[in-house]
Amino acid sequence: MFASRGLLRSSRRLVGGISSATRTYVNLSKPSTSVAVLELDRAPVNSLSKEMADAVSAAIKEAEGDDKVQALVLKSSNPKIFSAGLDITEMNNPEVERLEDFWRSIQDLFLTLYGSRLSTVAAIEGHSPAGGCLLAMSCDYRVMTEGENFKIGLNETKLGIAAPYWLKDLFVKTIGNREAELGLGLGKLYSPSEALSVNLIDEVVKNEDVLEVAMKEAETWAKIPPKGRVASKVMLRSEMMDELREKKELDVGWFRDFIMEEGTQKGIDAYLKSLGGKK
Numbered sequence: 001m002f003a004s005r006g007l008l009r010s011s012r013r014l015v016g017g018i019s020s021a022t023r024t025y026v027n028l029s030k031p032s033t034s035v036a037v038l039e040l041d042r043a044p045v046n047s048l049s050k051e052m053a054d055a056v057s058a059a060i061k062e063a064e065g066d067d068k069v070q071a072l073v074l075k076s077s078n079p080k081i082f083s084a085g086l087d088i089t090e091m092n093n094p095e096v097e098r099l100e101d102f103w104r105s106i107q108d109l110f111l112t113l114y115g116s117r118l119s120t121v122a123a124i125e126g127h128s129p130a131g132g133c134l135l136a137m138s139c140d141y142r143v144m145t146e147g148e149n150f151k152i153g154l155n156e157t158k159l160g161i162a163a164p165y166w167l168k169d170l171f172v173k174t175i176g177n178r179e180a181e182l183g184l185g186l187g188k189l190y191s192p193s194e195a196l197s198v199n200l201i202d203e204v205v206k207n208e209d210v211l212e213v214a215m216k217e218a219e220t221w222a223k224i225p226p227k228g229r230v231a232s233k234v235m236l237r238s239e240m241m242d243e244l245r246e247k248k249e250l251d252v253g254w255f256r257d258f259i260m261e262e263g264t265q266k267g268i269d270a271y272l273k274s275l276g277g278k279k
């Protein structure tokens with residue numbers, strides 16, 4: 001069971017020290033010996049394009065490459081938006097090859113974050129729909145800023161699309177089957193207090209406290225001896241990860257066929273135009 005690929009990843013290939021390394025779309029820093037902070041920084045809404053997904057995966061691997069680092073806080077440079085989810089423009093009238101590569105990058109990001117040897121704490125600043133919720137649910141602990149207008153959840157059905165089976169599985173694991181049926185079917189977006197009540201998040205805090213609370217939580221996780229902690233994480237997460245690894249290309253095909261359908265394209269186009277009322 002412990003042989004699950006990905007978790008307990010070798011760090012030999014990876015860059016060692018992290019000193020406020022800044023790269024496109026993400027900022028990686030190490031404010032304490034054992035905790036790294038990965039800031040999502042793709043204006044205006046931290047949507048996940050292929051390049052953004054690749055940048056986040058690379059930064060997680062870089063943090064893992066420092067043997068002293070045991071925990072990672074995932075935050076946003078935007079205090080009102082953690083992540084608006086997948087970059088919808090990637091799915092709007094796409095080139096097929098690019099669409100498939102985009103999906104592989106999203107799969108890899110999920111496998112990298114969900115399977116990280118690091119304890120991961122999401123500091124959810126503001127909105128976190130769909131792919132944003134995926135990022136948050138892939139972490140070990142979730143702290144969200146208060147404000148009932150902020151929303152988190154899986155709203156895919158409202159765009160005329162469906163969450164892939166592995167995201168559905170993650171949702172069920174996080175909030176249970178009945179609430180997932182309601183949440184997925186209705187494309188429900190939860191306020192912080194609602195999200196807390198269904199265990200989609202673990203804590204609601206004041207905006208100004210979110211990073212401090214997340215850092216404190218990360219320090220707590222970082223103190224747990226890693227051998228047992230990582231082995232426990234493998235036991236809890238490897239089955240889902242192994243299944244996706246086996247079905248990766250099948251899943252790419254399902255995604256491509258679903259997105260390329262004329263009806264899906266009409267729905268995505270209409271949704272994109274409604275956003276901000278500008279497109």
Ligand SMILES: CCCCC/C=C\C/C=C\C/C=C/C(=O)SCCNC(=O)CCNC(=O)[C@H](O)C(C)(C)COP(=O)(O)OP(=O)(O)OC[C@H]1O[C@@H](n2cnc3c(N)ncnc32)[C@H](O)[C@@H]1OP(=O)(O)O
Pocket residue numbers: 044045047081083084085086087088089127129130131132155156159161162163164165167254255258259272275276277278279
């Ligand atoms: C059975 C087979 C299954 C196959 C699987 C198929 C598909 C499922 C795939 C994966 C699951 C995950 C899916 C997703 O993540 S889809 C994305 C869902 N996200 C959303 O619905 C959020 C949309 N955005 C918003 O609601 C708002 O932008 C906000 C986050 C609440 C912020 O609001 P605010 O008022 O501050 O900003 P604007 O709305 O004015 O937006 C500013 C600017 O950004 C553009 N934008 C917003 N979100 C996205 C996005 N996700 N992708 C791309 N672009 C986005 C918006 O259009 C504005 O642009 P403009 O040029 O007009 O300034």
